[in-house]
Amino acid sequence: xxxxxxxxxxxxxxxxxxxxxxxxxxxxxxxxxxxxxxxxxxxxxxxxxxxxxxxxxxxxxxxxxxxxxxxxxxxxxxxxxxxxxxxxxxxxxxxxxxxxxxxxxxxxxxxxxxxxxxxxxxxxx
Amino acid sequence: xxxxxxxxxxxxxxxxxxxxxxxxxxxxxxxxxxxxxxxxxxxxxxxxxxxxxxxxxxxxxxxxxxxxxxxxxxxxxxxxxxxxxxxxxxxxxxxxxxxxxxxxxxxxxxxxxxxxxxxxxxxxxxxxxxxxxxxxxxxxxxxxxxxxxxxxxxxxxxxxxxxxxxxxxxxxxxxxxxxxxxxxxxxxxxxxxxxxxxxxxxxxxxxxxxxxxxxxxxxxxxxxxxxxxxxxxxxxxxxxxxxxxxxxxxxxxxxxxxxxxxxxxxxxxxxxxxxxxxxxxxxxxxxxxxxxxxxxxxxxxxxxxxxxxxxxxxxxxxxxxxxxxxxxxxxxxxxxxxxxxxxxxxxxxxxxxxxxxxxxxxxxxxxxxxxxxxxxxxxxxxxxxxxxxxxxxxxxxxxxxxxxxxxxxxxxxxxxxxxxxxxxxxxxxxxxxxxxxxxxxxxxxxxxxxxxxxxxxxxxxxxxxxxxxxxxxxxxxxxxxxxxxxxxxxxxxxxxxxxxxxxxxxxxxxxxxxxxxxxxxxxxxxxxxxxxxxxxxxxxxxxxxxxxxxxxxxxxxxxxxxxxxxxxxxxxxxxxxxxxxxxxxxxxxxxxxxxxxxxxxxxxxxxxxxxxxxxxxxxxxxxxxxxxxxxxxxxxxxxxxxxxxxxxxxxxxxxxxxxxxxxxxxxxxxxx
Numbered sequence: 001x002x003x004x005x006x007x008x009x010x011x012x013x014x015x016x017x018x019x020x021x022x023x024x025x026x027x028x029x030x031x032x033x034x035x036x037x038x039x040x041x042x043x044x045x046x047x048x049x050x051x052x053x054x055x056x057x058x059x060x061x062x063x064x065x066x067x068x069x070x071x072x073x074x075x076x077x078x079x080x081x082x083x084x085x086x087x088x089x090x091x092x093x094x095x096x097x098x099x100x101x102x103x104x105x106x107x108x109x110x111x112x113x114x115x116x117x118x119x120x121x122x123x124x125x
Numbered sequence: 126x127x128x129x130x131x132x133x134x135x136x137x138x139x140x141x142x143x144x145x146x147x148x149x150x151x152x153x154x155x156x157x158x159x160x161x162x163x164x165x166x167x168x169x170x171x172x173x174x175x176x177x178x179x180x181x182x183x184x185x186x187x188x189x190x191x192x193x194x195x196x197x198x199x200x201x202x203x204x205x206x207x208x209x210x211x212x213x214x215x216x217x218x219x220x221x222x223x224x225x226x227x228x229x230x231x232x233x234x235x236x237x238x239x240x241x242x243x244x245x246x247x248x249x250x251x252x253x254x255x256x257x258x259x260x261x262x263x264x265x266x267x268x269x270x271x272x273x274x275x276x277x278x279x280x281x282x283x284x285x286x287x288x289x290x291x292x293x294x295x296x297x298x299x300x301x302x303x304x305x306x307x308x309x310x311x312x313x314x315x316x317x318x319x320x321x322x323x324x325x326x327x328x329x330x331x332x333x334x335x336x337x338x339x340x341x342x343x344x345x346x347x348x349x350x351x352x353x354x355x356x357x358x359x360x361x362x363x364x365x366x367x368x369x370x371x372x373x374x375x376x377x378x379x380x381x382x383x384x385x386x387x388x389x390x391x392x393x394x395x396x397x398x399x400x401x402x403x404x405x406x407x408x409x410x411x412x413x414x415x416x417x418x419x420x421x422x423x424x425x426x427x428x429x430x431x432x433x434x435x436x437x438x439x440x441x442x443x444x445x446x447x448x449x450x451x452x453x454x455x456x457x458x459x460x461x462x463x464x465x466x467x468x469x470x471x472x473x474x475x476x477x478x479x480x481x482x483x484x485x486x487x488x489x490x491x492x493x494x495x496x497x498x499x500x501x502x503x504x505x506x507x508x509x510x511x512x513x514x515x516x517x518x519x520x521x522x523x524x525x526x527x528x529x530x531x532x533x534x535x536x537x538x539x540x541x542x543x544x545x546x547x548x549x550x551x552x553x554x555x556x557x558x559x560x561x562x563x564x565x566x567x568x569x570x571x572x573x574x575x576x577x578x579x580x581x582x583x584x585x586x587x588x589x590x591x592x593x594x595x596x597x598x599x600x601x602x603x604x605x606x607x608x609x610x611x612x613x614x615x616x617x618x619x620x621x622x623x624x625x626x627x628x629x630x631x632x633x634x635x636x637x638x639x640x641x642x643x644x645x646x647x648x649x650x651x652x653x654x655x656x657x658x659x660x661x662x663x664x665x666x667x668x669x670x671x672x673x674x675x676x677x678x679x680x681x682x683x684x685x686x687x688x689x690x691x692x693x694x695x696x697x698x699x700x701x702x703x704x705x706x707x708x709x710x711x712x713x714x715x716x717x718x719x720x721x722x723x724x725x726x727x728x729x730x731x732x733x734x735x736x737x738x739x740x741x742x743x744x745x746x747x748x749x750x751x752x753x754x755x756x757x758x759x760x761x762x763x764x765x766x767x768x769x770x771x772x773x774x775x776x777x778x779x780x781x782x783x784x785x786x787x788x789x790x791x792x793x794x795x796x797x
Contacts, residue, residue, distance in 0.1 A: 030401055039499070051404065084351060097414060108411060108414050115407065119415060
């Protein structure tokens with residue numbers, strides 16, 4: 001049987017009974033993205049998240065500075081290489097996600113037009 | 126050069142060609158036209174020869190004497206040269222004209238000894254040769270002296286030269302010692318008092334002057350020209366062209382405002398420079414991936430796990446629990462409606478509300494994706510509890526909902542508003558009782574969206590979306606048949622039946638079934654508003670769900686809180702099958718893959734799966750899927766995946782996988 005585990009998140013304060021813009025994808029897209037990032041960070045097994053810009057400079061991070069800088073620099077190059085590989089094979093194709101699974105944890109990179117979202121997770125086992 | 130020997134009075138010779146006497150030829154002046162003694166000699170020796178064109182002159186004329194004068198004048202030199210005098214401003218004749226006539230010139234290389242050049246050469250020769258040269262010089266000088274003498278005398282015996290040569294030789298030997306010094310430059314210096322004084326001019330110091338300009342700002346630029354970069358550039362170009370075309374099109378038509386609006390929209394979106402927004406797509410994907418990691422085993426089970434025990438279990442199957450969906454905001458609400466999205470098969474909509482008459486609060490509409498079990502994709506809130514929902518088949522972004530307060534609304538998932546796009550109101554014909562079911566219909570003739578709703582107030586209403594407004598048309602008013610109460614004063618009250626469920630026939634468009642609170646099922650037609658086609662006395666309590674079989678167009682099924690599930694043929698008034706499930710049945714649903722499989726959920730937390738082809742009397746699967754306290758309210762089969770979702774009254778949704786035994790497809794049978 002599979003475990004039914006609680007995600008361990010704090011319950012959000014319930015909104016008033018009046019209908020309001022509480023839905024994701026509505027009203028303020030910025031808040032929505034922030035919320036998503038928060039959820040990811042608080043998800044089970046996630047060690048750290050960081051946002052890196054197109055030049056490999058970290059913009060936001062939840063890890064310490066030296067680790068962040070190291071990850072940012074290395075993963076930026078790797079992502080560029082991976083993207084170049086995919087597109088060389090077929091220019092109409094593009095890289096959507098990159099996952100590196102290692103013994104200790106898994107590094108996930110979601111490239112975007114200008115940014116790179118990196119999440120390090122320890123898949124629970 | 127003509128030695129002028131005779132001068133006589135100068136007569137201008139008129140005739141140059143004067144032949145003197147006896148036919149002498151024409152001669153130049155200087156060739157001896159002397160009149161003198163010589164002519165007589167000439168005359169005697171010669172025989173007169175007369176040329177034919179000779180002038181014939183008389184003797185007197187012949188004897189006439191002509192004096193000729195030899196002058197040193199150059200006959201070619203002009204005699205009357207005039208030069209312009211700037212002083213006087215006129216031309217003045219030059220008195221003296223140069224009479225020099227050069228007949229022959231040659232440049233030679235002989236230099237007179239006594240001239241400067243000659244002496245210099247002399248000196249140089251002495252320097253270079255040294256003693257030998259000096260000897261030669263002396264001998265030369267001796268010879269020269271000697272040579273001069275023979276030149277004068279013109280008769281010189283060789284012996285004379287020899288003697289002085291011998292004498293010269295003696296002199297040479299004597300002077301040999303002295304002469305080497307002579308060619309060298311001898312500085313006569315005072316032996317006792319001499320100091321060499323030299324001076325050096327002052328050299329100006331050299332200084333380098335440099336100037337450096339500020340270097341222009343430079344940056345390093347590097348890029349690669351890959352196949353895909355070139356492709357990107359082309360795509361960008363295309364887009365730009367298309368944009369310009371669109372802008373032209375937008376400007377040219379009459380509605381210039383629309384063009385302006387488009388421009389404004391463009392600028393407004395561009396001005397949102399909040400960078401985080403650009404991460405939204407990446408964040409979404411990342412969240413799904415993180416979830417996939419966490420629920421990796423569930424995802425694997427969903428895809429690949431097939432219960433192997435089913436081979437040994439005789440015709441009984443199991444349900445494997447997969448994901449559980451719950452949201453804190455919907456914690457205290459019950460799941461009142463479930464619907465899979467017809468286009469995106471991993472997306473399903475959940476309506477939250479409350480079945481409790483006393484505790485009525487807000488409602489919610491959440492859309493979950495199987496790819497992200499921890500957070501819904503869309504979330505809408507409403508004042509009143511949502512009791513039912515339906516997603517349009519062709520427009521999978523339109524969700525019709527019915528509320529507890531009788532309102533119906535349409536939500537548009539594409540639009541970012543939390544408010545429904547269209548909503549009914551008290552004015553526009555909302556129900557006066559909770560709306561128990563809504564169903565989309567095909568677009569009407571004007572291509573307007575259309576859906577039906579059924580409510581406890583006995584009305585079945587057709588709502589049409591006409592020009593952004595919901596227009597309602599009462600299709601049928603449910604009447605309770607057979608019980609016309611007689612009220613005094615002759616008024617006839619028609620008690621209104623309360624519809625609780627309905628379903629439209631798959632093929633026959635106008636035919637539909639309505640279940641009521643009294644337990645009756647009416648077969649109605651859209652065209653007849655007052656009459657029912659048929660009535661079935663189905664249940665003792667309210668009918669919760671009616672559902673046509675997707676394959677057998679004559680068969681439908683109903684369930685009720687009276688613990689039974691009944692299967693009917695619409696032509697027959699009595700049910701074909703009756704199943705008692707020991708607990709109030711919340712919902713039934715036909716399986717999309719088989720005409721004989723259906724699922725039912727009860728309030729004791731159990732899910733029952735029946736397969737009529739295998740076992741007509743019992744369920745082939747009877748499994749508690751939730752805690753006993755939780756009443757299961759709804760169940761839905763996924764159109765393509767072998768999973769079902771079950772909602773309960775705690776706001777939880779459980780996704781279960783059907784084991785192979787439950788999924789047996791009926792074999793193709795020969796017709797007849």
